[in-house]
Amino acid sequence: MKRHFFTSAVIAFFSGFAFADIGACPEGTVISSIQFEGLEHTKPRVVERELLNHVDEPFSVEKFDLEKRRLHDLDLFTSVSARCDGGTLTYSFVEIFRWIPAPAGKTTDRDGLMLGVALANLNVLGEDIRAEIQYRTALDPLFDKNEYAVYISSPYLFGLPLGWNFEFLVTDSYDEVHDFDEKSILVDLDLDYKILPHLSLLWTVTGRDLQDAAFLPELGMGFAFDYRDSKLDTRRGVYFEYMLTHVGEGDDSDSDCLVETGSSCKGMGGENFWELLTDARAYYTVSRFVTGATALVRYRPGDVEFYDYFSHGGVNSYRGRYADGVRLGVHEALLNLEERFVLMDRQAASIAGVNFFYGLQLVAGFDGSLLWNSGCPGWENYEGAVYGGVHLVVPAVDRLRFEVGYSPDRGEPKYFFGIIEKVSTSRWRSR
Template identity: 60%
Template structure:
């Protein structure tokens, strides 16, 4: 969503690699924790950190536990550096009788910049490169609430396709593990793929209630109004997710599975009335610096689906062998498959520039995309397309990553360059509009 902050890492003085760090020999497994303290929390409320911790006062320190805590804290996207130190106190006979020492456990963090006024850009399969301005606060009131406002326009031609957006999200609501995301978007553009005037308003609320670790119930409410079409198109969805990834951002190991059912529309002469069944599966495994990922996204839409809600394939967010989608790559149902190998060329590092704290990392990627897009019945071989791709990913705050990739499909016969922000598993879910 945000952009314009990436080039800073080139001239920054990088700090030590942001891997697991324990800054004292006293932080040994089995040491009893007498107290827990925080250092570096200038804007973030302590409770935001407390709710991610597994270590408790009265318990024992474990480096393995800290490693999992650190990944959860990194997922907050609030800190560039995280490590612990320990201060031992108690009697001097502890070491003589092999008795575990008592420690004060201190978590040290360095906060990422909060306010980001910046140039804005994004790339979509439909509109291509869009440029504009953005203002974001990554940590509203210190409560891990992210809020952003955006204006973007397509560059070909300038000011013909425009988008205005407001986003707000947080993984908690009043201390309850109920993640929420609000999306308010105004679009004014001509959709030359599906051939309709997309003058629309969208207000969406997504909820994610993690009722037990690794398991969530999902809910969705959407109000969509198409001025040049059917008018109001409501949506209501329910689902569940199973998440055993080591980290939501830059996942190295684990699995994720999500299943949703959403009803769209109310029918009528120009309206829609269909049900969407969505299945999203992801699996990751690492050996050293090599990270293997396999993902599958399937969306079936029985019912009355109009052209303005057809899926389209082609581009960095769907099928990287076809850089420019066209009317021949539209369909009611879709399946996107991906197998990707990443090589971590540079692990995540914290850095500062002009008093602004951030982090960066570099990964080389290569993979295979498969696209299946069809209208009725079961898909056939004619609905399938495949491509190989390779490229470079830069891991940064707020955007997760910037992706520079070149794809090649035998059907097109020539390489296609594309770039995008965020992981493809995220952006491929946005292409329906």
């Protein structure tokens, strides 16, 4: 599922006061009953569906460790602990703030850093439903690029394991990478139905109204195998997704000269192509070292217009260069190998009654980039870079990323600031 909760209020969370953990139950204690403490805004069924320890079974510390990862993955709690009073297993929770009226931010390869205002509720009706409205604008030049957005998502629908994400986005900006004035409206719905514990069916339905181009519908279906210990800050496991999407309904105005660029012009016609997406990720942890390897490949046979060409360069794609209109392509492959050192693991904290958590990680890695237009890619389509940086793990936005990349072909370091995991932002970085 996409993640769009960009509130920069979390930048203030560099310091705080840690909560003391409650001692866990002894291994093998037979559970006679289960109760919860601290669920002031969250309904019990939201946590019950994540539990692995059950009544009339012996308590397992290993299961509790997995439960804790799953409950942290909800992004609703700063800390989760357990204790036993006889056979009664008590889970104790400290909830994260719900309402976030705060500055908002977004980083894209095309627009760079955008800031604005946002109002978000991370737990609507106590059902783990996230809702947010935002206004964002570019900083250089100020107010030259503007976005208005509404995001709503949840991992369940009416008690069913049907994750859903709804997005409404209005864009009014000049696209310097593709060289045209973008005025567009995007409506998107993504569904993720878990048919087995580690297997989901995926659907996407999107409508894009791009000024000076035809209406661009998208319809896609796929599947995902997910064996990760957590979707947020993954430490161990693998993920594989395959998605087939059709975009457009025919090119009905490609011959018209609708966008002037100097002495030439570009046709803003409709599109008609398939996208075959493969997203593979693998993670392994030894002590405080987390190794991750990821690959994102998107192949697009058919009629793809210039405004949807991929670009590589920036914190969300390839950290060896800044985004520009020189390197564009119909198809793409993004490869990454990253090593993380957990300098400070997740810490619960509170300031003025606002509960949150934070963690700190050092990162270093390698980016590989392939962009091509037809046939099979060659070495002329490839670029590589190394990078390093610091990640601050925080609520709502997953992480804040400060990174420096270096490509031998470019010969000088590139500096980046990003929000959310790159494996997520790479999927929707152009919007």
